[in-house]
Amino acid sequence: MGKEGNLPLFETKVAKGRNLFKCYAASVFVGIIFICVYRAIHFPAANGQVLRRWAWIGLFLSELWFSLYWFVSQFSRWNPIYRYTFKDRLSQRYEKVLPGVDIFVCTADPTIEPPIMVINTVLSVMAYNYPSHKLSVYLSDDGGSDLTFYALLEASRFSELWLPFCRKFKIEPRSPAAYFSSTPQLNDCNPPMPQDWFSVKKAYEDMKNRIETTTRLGRISEEIRKEHKGFLEWEYVATRQNHPSIVQILIDGRDGKAVDVEGQPLPTLVYLAREKRPQYHHNFKAGAMNSLIRVSSKISNGSIILNVDCDMYSNNSELVRDALCFFMDEEKGQEIAYVQFPQNYNNLTRNDLYGTDMKVIETVEFPGMDACGGPCYVGSGCFHRRDTLCGMKYGKECERVWKREYDRENRESASVLEESCKVLASCTYEENTQWGKEMGLKYGCAVEDIITGLSIQCRGWKSIYSRPDRSGFLGVVPTTLLQSLVQHKRWSEGQFQIFLSRHSPFVYGHKKIPLNLQFSYSPYSLWASTCLATLYYVTVPPLCLLRGVSLFPEISCLWILPFAYVVVAKYSYSLGEFLCSDGTIQGWWNEQRAWVYRRTTSYLFAFLDTILQLLGFVELSFVITAKVSDEDVSRRYEQEVMEFGSPSPMFTILATLAMLNLFCFVWSVQRVVVDVQDRALESLALQIILCGVLVLINLPLYQGLFFRKDKGAMPTSVTYKSVALALLACAIALY
Numbered sequence: 150m151g152k153e154g155n156l157p158l159f160e161t162k163v164a165k166g167r168n169l170f171k172c173y174a175a176s177v178f179v180g181i182i183f184i185c186v187y188r189a190i191h192f193p194a195a196n197g198q199v200l201r202r203w204a205w206i207g208l209f210l211s212e213l214w215f216s217l218y219w220f221v222s223q224f225s226r227w228n229p230i231y232r233y234t235f236k237d238r239l240s241q242r243y244e245k246v247l248p249g250v251d252i253f254v255c256t257a258d259p260t261i262e263p264p265i266m267v268i269n270t271v272l273s274v275m276a277y278n279y280p281s282h283k284l285s286v287y288l289s290d291d292g293g294s295d296l297t298f299y300a301l302l303e304a305s306r307f308s309e310l311w312l313p314f315c316r317k318f319k320i321e322p323r324s325p326a327a328y329f330s331s332t333p334q335l336n337d338c339n340p341p342m343p344q345d346w347f348s349v350k351k352a353y354e355d356m357k358n359r360i361e362t363t364t365r366l367g368r369i370s371e372e373i374r375k376e377h378k379g380f381l382e383w384e385y386v387a388t389r390q391n392h393p394s395i396v397q398i399l400i401d402g403r404d405g406k407a408v409d410v411e412g413q414p415l416p417t418l419v420y421l422a423r424e425k426r427p428q429y430h431h432n433f434k435a436g437a438m439n440s441l442i443r444v445s446s447k448i449s450n451g452s453i454i455l456n457v458d459c460d461m462y463s464n465n466s467e468l469v470r471d472a473l474c475f476f477m478d479e480e481k482g483q484e485i486a487y488v489q490f491p492q493n494y495n496n497l498t499r500n501d502l503y504g505t506d507m508k509v510i511e512t513v514e515f516p517g518m519d520a521c522g523g524p525c526y527v528g529s530g531c532f533h534r535r536d537t538l539c540g541m542k543y544g545k546e547c548e549r550v551w552k553r554e555y556d557r558e559n560r561e562s563a564s565v566l567e568e569s570c571k572v573l574a575s576c577t578y579e580e581n582t583q584w585g586k587e588m589g590l591k592y593g594c595a596v597e598d599i600i601t602g603l604s605i606q607c608r609g610w611k612s613i614y615s616r617p618d619r620s621g622f623l624g625v626v627p628t629t630l631l632q633s634l635v636q637h638k639r640w641s642e643g644q645f646q647i648f649l650s651r652h653s654p655f656v657y658g659h660k661k662i663p664l665n666l667q668f669s670y671s672p673y674s675l676w677a678s679t680c681l682a683t684l685y686y687v688t689v690p691p692l693c694l695l696r697g698v699s700l701f702p703e704i705s706c707l708w709i710l711p712f713a714y715v716v717v718a719k720y721s722y723s724l725g726e727f728l729c730s731d732g733t734i735q736g737w738w739n740e741q742r743a744w745v746y747r748r749t750t751s752y753l754f755a756f757l758d759t760i761l762q763l764l765g766f767v768e769l770s771f772v773i774t775a776k777v778s779d780e781d782v783s784r785r786y787e788q789e790v791m792e793f794g795s796p797s798p799m800f801t802i803l804a805t806l807a808m809l810n811l812f813c814f815v816w817s818v819q820r821v822v823v824d825v826q827d828r829a830l831e832s833l834a835l836q837i838i839l840c841g842v843l844v845l846i847n848l849p850l851y852q853g854l855f856f857r858k859d860k861g862a863m864p865t866s867v868t869y870k871s872v873a874l875a876l877l878a879c880a881i882a883l884y
């Protein structure tokens with residue numbers, strides 16, 4: 150080993166230009182103080198200004214809230230760090246003793262998550278550049294669907310062709326659908342590959358046709374049923390929500406006959422549908438993950454666990470090795486509990502209309518959290534140490550010896566294993582155990598990942614965030630406005646739940662994790678509660694315009710400076726950050742709109758739902774995000790035309806706010822034009838600008854309300870309702 154033995158397996162670099170950032174932050178902070186001073190000393194006198202007084206108090210509170218929010222958002226920006234791995238050192242030192250890795254793929258519904266998409270993800274992770282006999286892939290099917298099982302069976306056969314093909318030509322990405330849809334340069338390949346290429350592509354197309362035909366049919370034909378004993382299990386399946394556990398080992402890695410066309414071993418492949426009974430709560434993805442942890446411990450017991458959602462295929466076949474560089478680093482490795490990789494998407498449009506790709510979180514905030522002790526765990530794309538996930542506390546005894554040959558100890562036959570695993574995936578197994586509490590993923594929260602990651606950090610572990618040049622995972626983002634808002638509702642609700650519970654970073658994390666890490670969690674925890682201040686800001690100042698009630702300093706007054714500075718500095722910085730994260734200007738503008746929309750709908754609903762849940766009026770739910778859309782919707786999505794099309798209450802709110810601002814803006818501009826001399830207007834200038842910006846940001850919405858005829862336009866019922874409500878609000882304000 151010699152000198153090589155001492156070199157670390159990864160290195161950490163700090164971001165540049167932080168001093169500039171610190172100057173910016175300090176100056177905005179001073180600006181905020183000035184605004185507060187202005188609000189305090191210009192507080193409207195009691196005589197005859199009752200309305201103005203109340204509006205002023207509300208505005209002041211909103212601004213205090215925004216200031217607080219801005220303040221807590223700076224912690225994760227203070228000092229971002231970036232990680233780089235040395236995979237060659239890993240191979241040199243550890244190739245022979247690499248640990249077993251278990252990969253969990255979760256799916257929940259064969260219609261929302263088509264089986265062909267699911268198995269593409271499965272194939273992509275089976276094809277990691279990693280010793281196959283140490284790799285095991287588990288598919289958890291909460292849909293309990295024989296269609297998905299059938300697709301997996303097909304995938305197990307196709308993998309015999311696919312894995313050698315990937316190995317031979319070192320192709321990327323290793324999801325067949327993604328690979329074949331991007332035509333590779335056939336001539337550039339060395340050795341030349343046309344012959345293989347066409348035959349593998351044909352085999353894939355054939356398989357795809359078979360799977361899609363069966364999926365469309367909605368049931369498995371008798372002939373197919375005879376192909377595998379596994380289908381017999383469906384005789385006991387009453388419905389999706391009522392069936393015993395199904396465990397099928399489709400490829401047993403220990404079996405000498407489980408080899409690909411080149412005679413190389415295949416990774417283990419297991420299908421799992423945990424037991425579901427109407428009287429037992431299944432705890433959504435967290436429940437599925439915990440069953441997977443137990444079942445896999447019996448079958449392969451890999452010491453590293455990777456979880457991916459069924460729509461997030463592996464885009465980088467080296468990633469397992471990247472992750473191991475962290476875990477196996479001699480000096481810092483033992484304190485690392487999980488390594489989170491970013492979630493990227495392959496269906497984004499150029500300007501990302503709904504702001505779904507959280508660029509800045511990925512390139513600035515998570516690297517910033519990493520510097521404070523570790524990023525949060527965000528589900529898909531995260532590698533965990535099995536022990537930690539199962540509740541182990543950090544301590545000296547956790548030092549791991551990796552120099553052990555990986556060996557599947559269990560010598561039971563596959564069918565015996567299948568039977569014994571069924572018990573582990575049953576509804577009653579967790580009764581009177583710590584599963585869902587101290588062991589595995591935590592239950593009772595809409596973001597099981599965040600709360601689990603936080604509790605791991607509170608047990609003394611560190612985590613790592615790593616962004617290799619080639620994205621590790623590519624998934625799909627929602628393609629309609631409503632889906633995107635609903636997804637944000639779930640996320641913000643979960644985060645807010647954590648904040649209000651005893652697992653809040655400040656309570657549970659107190660003295661257990663660094664203070665700056667506690668603060669770094671808060672912008673997300675407080676997403677939901679920003680709805681109040683935002684709603685206030687987009688309604689009250691415009692309505693006050695109608696009565697000529699001024700809430701901001703006059704345009705010629707010096708007090709305007711702090712307002713102007715804070716707004717200009719904050720948004721220029723945010724634009725800069727966005728552009729540095731590879732965004733476009735239009736994309737940034739779209740993201741600003743997305744934030745306004747989320748804050749006034751998703752976050753409002755999340756806020757209310759969380760309160761109602763606390764009071765025990767409603768139960769936790771999990772709306773699975775759609776992964777496919779019909780052609781019409783996809784076309785509009787690609788053209789970046791906003792999709793409404795359904796009469797959701799969320800849209801009524803958005804449209805009402807947009808109309809309200811339009812009315813107030815038109816009213817006040819008309820006043821400016823009519824009496825140019827009116828001195829009062831000077832004091833309303835900032836309010837008119839605010840209103841005008843809101844009108845600008847809502848342009849696509851007006852289009853959807855009044856000018857579009859396609860199916861994605863706003864339903865007329867929403868148009869009527871929103872116009873009526875906005876007029877009503879204006880009337881009340883005026884009289």
Ligand SMILES: O=c1ccn([C@@H]2O[C@H](COP(=O)(O)OP(=O)(O)O[C@H]3O[C@H](CO)[C@@H](O)[C@H](O)[C@H]3O)[C@@H](O)[C@H]2O)c(=O)[nH]1
Pocket residue numbers: 255256257258262289291432433434437457458459460492527528529595596597598636639640771772773774775
């Ligand atoms: O009862 C359920 C519900 C969902 N899932 C799976 O969970 C995953 C995530 O669901 P999705 O609807 O795609 O949610 P997203 O909002 O896109 O997921 C993000 O947010 C989740 C937490 O809300 C994390 O668990 C995910 O990893 C993260 O990618 C999917 O693979 C589902 O199949 C289940 O296995 N069982």
Ligand SMILES: [Mn+2]
Pocket residue numbers: 458460624774
């Ligand atoms: Mn998803």
